[in-house]
Amino acid sequence: xxxxxxxxxxxxxxxxxxxxxxxxxxxxxxxxxxxxxxxxxxxxxxxxxxxxxxxxxxxxxxxxxxxxxxxxxxxxxxxxxxxxxxxxxxxxxxxxxxxxxxxxxxxxxxxxxxxxxxxxxxxxxxxxxxxxxxxxxxxxxxxxxxxxxxxxxxxxxxxxxxxxxxxxxxxxxxxxxxxxxxxxxxxxxxxxxxxxxxxxxxxxxxxxxxxxxxxxxxxxxxxxxxxxxxxxxxxxxxxxxxxxxxxxxxxxxxxxxxxxxxxxxxxxxxxxxxxxxxxxxxxxxxxxxxxxxxxxxxxxxxxxxxxxxxxxxxxxxxxxxxxxxxxxxxxxxxxxxxxxxxxxxxxxxxxxxxxxxxxxxxxxxxxxxxxxxxxxxxxxxxxxxxxxxxxxxxxxxxxxxxxxxxxxxxxxxxxxxxxxxxxxxxxxxxxxxxxxxxxxxxxxxxxxxxxxxxxxxxxxxxxxxxxxxxxxxxxxxxxxxxxxxxxxxxxxxxxxxxxxxxxxxxxxxxxxxxxxxxxxxxxxxxxxxxxxxxxxxxxxxxxxxxxxxxxxxxxxxxxxxxxxxxxxxxxxxxxxxxxxxxxxxxxxxxxxxxxxxxxxxxxxxxxx
Numbered sequence: 001x002x003x004x005x006x007x008x009x010x011x012x013x014x015x016x017x018x019x020x021x022x023x024x025x026x027x028x029x030x031x032x033x034x035x036x037x038x039x040x041x042x043x044x045x046x047x048x049x050x051x052x053x054x055x056x057x058x059x060x061x062x063x064x065x066x067x068x069x070x071x072x073x074x075x076x077x078x079x080x081x082x083x084x085x086x087x088x089x090x091x092x093x094x095x096x097x098x099x100x101x102x103x104x105x106x107x108x109x110x111x112x113x114x115x116x117x118x119x120x121x122x123x124x125x126x127x128x129x130x131x132x133x134x135x136x137x138x139x140x141x142x143x144x145x146x147x148x149x150x151x152x153x154x155x156x157x158x159x160x161x162x163x164x165x166x167x168x169x170x171x172x173x174x175x176x177x178x179x180x181x182x183x184x185x186x187x188x189x190x191x192x193x194x195x196x197x198x199x200x201x202x203x204x205x206x207x208x209x210x211x212x213x214x215x216x217x218x219x220x221x222x223x224x225x226x227x228x229x230x231x232x233x234x235x236x237x238x239x240x241x242x243x244x245x246x247x248x249x250x251x252x253x254x255x256x257x258x259x260x261x262x263x264x265x266x267x268x269x270x271x272x273x274x275x276x277x278x279x280x281x282x283x284x285x286x287x288x289x290x291x292x293x294x295x296x297x298x299x300x301x302x303x304x305x306x307x308x309x310x311x312x313x314x315x316x317x318x319x320x321x322x323x324x325x326x327x328x329x330x331x332x333x334x335x336x337x338x339x340x341x342x343x344x345x346x347x348x349x350x351x352x353x354x355x356x357x358x359x360x361x362x363x364x365x366x367x368x369x370x371x372x373x374x375x376x377x378x379x380x381x382x383x384x385x386x387x388x389x390x391x392x393x394x395x396x397x398x399x400x401x402x403x404x405x406x407x408x409x410x411x412x413x414x415x416x417x418x419x420x421x422x423x424x425x426x427x428x429x430x431x432x433x434x435x436x437x438x439x440x441x442x443x444x445x446x447x448x449x450x451x452x453x454x455x456x457x458x459x460x461x462x463x464x465x466x467x468x469x470x471x472x473x474x475x476x477x478x479x480x481x482x483x484x485x486x487x488x489x490x491x492x493x494x495x496x497x498x499x500x501x502x503x504x505x506x507x508x509x510x511x512x513x514x515x516x517x518x519x520x521x522x523x524x525x526x527x528x529x530x531x532x533x534x535x536x537x538x539x540x541x542x543x544x545x546x547x548x549x550x551x552x553x554x555x556x557x558x559x560x561x562x563x564x565x566x567x568x569x570x571x572x573x574x575x576x577x578x579x580x581x582x583x584x585x586x587x588x589x590x591x592x593x594x595x596x597x598x599x600x601x602x603x604x605x606x607x608x
Contacts, residue, residue, distance in 0.1 A: 018060075018062060018094040018098075019094070019097060021059070021060055022077065025060065025072055025156060025159055028155045028158060028159060029072070029123065029155060032151070033121065034121050034122070034149060034155075035074060035120035035121050035122065035146075036071060036073040036116065036120060036123065037071075037124070037155060037156075038069065038070070038108070038122065038123070038124045038137065039056055039057050039060055039061075039069065039070040039071070039072065039156065040068075040069040040128050040129060041056075041058070041063075041065075041067060041068050042054070042128040044127040044128065044289060045204065045206050045227055046288075046289060047223070047225070047227075048066060048493055049066065049220045049221055049222060049223045049376075049491070051164070051219060051220050051227070052164040052167075053164040053166050053167075056156045056160070057069070057070055057079075059160055060156060061094075061098060062092045062093050062094065063081065063085075063088075063089050063092050065081060065085040065088055065390055066390065067103070068080060068081040068085065068089070069103070070098065071108060071112070071122075073115065073116070073120075076099070076115060077097060077098045078098060078099045078100070078101050078111055079093055079098040079099075079100055080102070080108055082103040082104055082479075082480075084390045084479065085389070086100070086102070087388045087389075088390065088391065109136050109139065109140035110140070112140040112141060112144055113140050113143045113144050116140075116144040116146045117144075117146065120146040120147075121146065121147055122141055122146060122147070122148050123150075123151045123155070124137065124148060124150060124151065125150075125151055125154045126289065126290040127289045128154075128289070130285060130286060130287060130290060131283070131288055131289075131290050131293045132285045132286050133290070134148070134290035135285075150290075150291075166227075167219040167220070168243060168246055169217045169218030170217070170218065170246055170247075170248065171216075171217050171242065171247055171248075172216050172251070173216075173251055173254055174214040174416075174489065175416070176214070178320060178321070178417050179214045179320065180317075180320025180321050181320075182214065183212065183213045183214045183258050186211070186213075186214075186313070187212065187232065187238065189313060190212065190313070191234055191235075194282065197280060197304065198280050198281070198304055198306075199234055199279030199280045200231050200232065200274055200280075201231065201281075201282045201309070202231060202281060202283040202288060203231070203232060203310065204229050204284075204292060205308070205311075206219075206227050206229075207487065207490055207491055207494065208230075208311065208314065209226060209229065209230045210226050211313075211314045211490060213230070213240065213258060215251070215255070216489060222373050222374055222375055222376050222377070222414065222492075223414075223490065223492070224372065224414060224489060224490065225490065225491065226246070228240055228242035228264075229241045229264075230259070231274070237258075238259040239261075240255060240259045240261055241262045241266065241267045241270075242262075242263075243263065243264060268291075268295055271295040272295055272299040274296060274299075275296040275297065275298070275299025275301025276301070277301070281304065282306050283296075283304075283306075284307055284308035284311075286307075286308075287308060311495050312496060312505075312508075314487070314490075315485055315495070315496060315497055315510075315511050316509070316511055317488055317510045318510070321488040322510065323417075325417070325418040325419075325488065325532070325534065326418075326553060327417050328415045328419070328420055329532065329554055330555060330586060330587070331370065331415065331590075332365065332412075332420040332422070332554075333554060333555030333586070333587055333590075334368075335361075335364040335367065335368055335413070336361070336364070336422055336424070336556040337583075337595060338591055338595050339361045339364045340424065340602070341591075341598035341599065341602075342364075342595075343357065343360075344426075347407070347426075350403055352400070352401045353398050353401065354381065354382055354385065354399050354401065355393055355395070357380050357401065357407070358380045358393065361378065361409065362374060362378070368415075370416070371414070372414045372415060372416060374412060374413060375412030375421060376412060376492050377392050378409065378411040379391055379408070379409065379410035379411070380393055380407070380408070380410075381407070381408045381409075381526055382399045382401040382402070383399065383407075383525060384522075384524055385397070385399055386408035386425070386520070386525050387520040387521055387522050387525060388526070389480055389518070402428065403428055403429035404429050404431075404432075405429075405525065406425055406426065406431065406435060406525040406527065406562075407425070407426045407428055408426075408525075408526045408527065408528055409423065410422070410528060410530065411423075412492050416489055417489065418488060418489060419486055419487055419488065419492050421514055422532070422554050422556060423518075423528040423529060423530035424530075424558065425439060425527045425528060425529065425562065426559050427559055427561045427562050431562055435525065436563065436564045437564055438471075438519050438521075439519075439527050439529075439559075440563055440567040440568065441471050441476070442470075442529055443529055444470040444568065444572060445466065445470050445471065445482075445517040446467065446515055446516075446517050446531070447576065448467060449463060449466050449482065449515045449517070449550070450550055450552055451550075451571075452550060453538045453540060453548070453549050454548055455545050455546065456506070456508075456545070456547075459503055459504055459506055459507065460482075460504075461500065461501055461503045461504060463503075464481070464482050464499050464500055464501055464503065467499070467517040468517065471519060477519075478517060478518045479520075480518070481500030481501070481502075481503070482499040482515065482516065482517055483498060483499030483513040483515050483516060484514050485497045485498060485512065486512045486514060486532055497511050499514075499515070507548065509535050509536060509537060509548060510534070512534050512535075513532070513535070514532055514533070515530065515532070515533045515550070516528055516530035516531075532552075532554045533550040533551065533552050533553060535548055535549075536549055536550065536551045555587055556583060556587075557583055557599065557602035557603055558576065558580070560602065563606060565607055573606050576606055577605045577606055580603035580604070580605075581603065583599075583603050584599055588600075
């Protein structure tokens with residue numbers, strides 16, 4: 001299992017494969033009368049994590065990150081990634097074949113306007129782009145005096161020999177004791193949110209389908225969603241579009257009591273029928289594939305654009321989900337703490353590798369007996385590898401962890417009662433003064449978010465600067481968001497809320513987010529401190545308006561050796577000491593005696 005995981009995409013990322021694959025794609029485009037093509041990392045459901053059969057960007061370019069897009073023209077090609085992947089992309093992608101562009105600072109539409117020749121035809125697959133995304137691309141093409149052309153079948157697929165088959169992971173029922181609300185009640189809430197202006201809602205996102213019908217799957221790595229779509233009429237039976245081979249008798253019976261079960265091949269025909277029926281069909285243009293909107297409008301239907309009503313419902317966890325998140329955090333925290341104690345014993349010898357650390361951490365999680373999967377591929381970076389924000393170790397890149405380095409490990413678990421995500425940065429031997437200073441600046445930002453009190457309606461963008469302020473004062477920053485939403489035995493990255501510069505969704509009680517400021521010195525080390533936090537009511541005497549705060553869910557020691565106490569205020573020190581006392585008191589009974597002894601020292605008051 002480990003060998004397959006760590007070798008994933010090593011063969012595809014060989015730079016020697018890029019030139020012939022790029023040449024074959026260009027020949028196919030010429031045959032079709034296209035002057036270029038857009039290759040996003042996406043599947044037809046717009047998932048963040050995609051099945052192997054949808055890893056077209058990795059196959060073509062060698063880039064294995066979770067977000068990116070390439071544009072291939074006859075005479076040039078570019079790959080776009082965000083700040084998390086600027087180091088990684090240069091290591092994985094042939095710079096002679098693709099220029100590297102920043103996805104945010106110089107996005108594809110801007111590049112298209114600059115480089116697409118007038119009169120050119122730029123192809124795209126409407127299933128792999130959202131409605132909003134396709135419109136931005138079309139506008140850029142028009143500005144360049146060219147056109148965006150939808151293709152029915154992806155030209156890469158004909159070139160990709162040995163392309164994996166679509167997944168057939170079995171569908172499982174998500175027990176009500178974990179879900180906290182049955183599907184009938186959820187459907188009623190969705191219909192109430194639609195009101196009378198909409199006849200049918202398109203649920204194109206598998207997370208939404210899985211949450212709405214209380215089902216889970218194994219179609220994509222580490223995220224227990226079912227690759228399926230659904231339609232929810234204002235009145236009448238919903239329809240779920242799912243491969244029937246994924247359903248056993250019990251699951252089929254439960255779902256048939258709620259909805260009509262349809263094969264995925266029926267989806268396009270049924271969308272066209274909805275259009276011909278003339279009703280108002282609602283979709284979220286930010287997440288819905290452009291192909292769906294095209295099928296409805298080209299059949300004469302009326303598309304109503306609106307924010308997905310399921311996402312905010314799913315983001316606000318009910319009492320059962322919150323209880324599950326707390327239980328999962330304790331269980332996972334005990335596993336992580338066992339790993340931290342083990343790491344402290346093993347790392348100083350200088351023989352431990354990144355892969356061995358990943359294997360050990362996963363083994364401690366499996367020892368809980370309740371781990372269903374990890375929640376994403378573990379990020380385990382020693383020294384300069386830690387500066388690659390979403391570094392994923394392979395057999396080729398595996399590094400020995402040396403004394404004097406920092407080791408960053410970002411990992412999580414999928415349990416039926418909750419999804420976890422935690423990052424710890426660890427000193428191997430004596431850290432430098434610079435490492436301790438920058439770690440403490442990151443910690444100060446982490447504590448500022450954890451201690452925040454804010455009015456109802458506050459967005460993540462309004463809190464993001466709390467995490468960055470101390471780094472900014474030293475001319476430092478980090479090129480990723482401070483926090484993302486987290487699902488309940490669903491995706492570790494969940495919208496709509498996030499703590500980030502572009503986090504516009506209000507933070508509501510019951511939402512679970514990450515708190516993960518960091519700092520990365522390229523070629524040297526990476527620092528990140530991540531806990532999950534729950535939005536709760538703030539108890540402030542005499543408050544003139546409703547106030548919220550955060551409850552920290554994650555429980556595991558923060559490396560005190562990396563903290564410079566002189567840089568912390570009294571309140572910050574008190575927070576860290578109180579957090580560590582809670583970690584010690586909660587986890588002591590859940591770990592073995594050897595780990596318990598280590599835990600006592602790791603959680604001692606900072607200035608003791």
